[in-house]
Amino acid sequence: MAIKETLKICRKGHQFYKSSNCPVCPICEAQRKPKAGFASLLSAPARRALESAGMKTEKQLSKFSEEEILKLHGMGKASLPILKRVLKTKRLGFRKK
Numbered sequence: 001m002a003i004k005e006t007l008k009i010c011r012k013g014h015q016f017y018k019s020s021n022c023p024v025c026p027i028c029e030a031q032r033k034p035k036a037g038f039a040s041l042l043s044a045p046a047r048r049a050l051e052s053a054g055m056k057t058e059k060q061l062s063k064f065s066e067e068e069i070l071k072l073h074g075m076g077k078a079s080l081p082i083l084k085r086v087l088k089t090k091r092l093g094f095r096k097k
Contacts, residue, residue, distance in 0.1 A: 024048075038086040045074035062092040069094070 005017040010025035024044070034040040038058060039047045049072035055061045061069075061083065069075055069083065087093050 041082050042079055046079040049074035058090045065095045
């Protein structure tokens with residue numbers, strides 16, 4: 001059985017197809033992706049998860065444990081190695097339990 005994709009239009013008028021009810025426009029997301037910084041290395045869902053939790057800097061990120069980060073909606077296990085590497089370059093790490 002094939003998954004049916006529905007044509008959607010975002011507030012800015014971009015047309016895109018999605019099979020889920022997720023309202024996020026992939027065109028808008030690509031346009032707002034940072035060009036630099038650790039957020040530029042992450043997938044859109046992971047980036048939005050950190051943004052919604054108020055984590056914009058490595059120092060803010062280091063105040064959370066790995067378990068807390070993984071509980072954020074949109075954050076997956078694939079993002080943890082990236083975040084660990086970023087923190088290590090700043091001589092930081094995730095908060096220990």
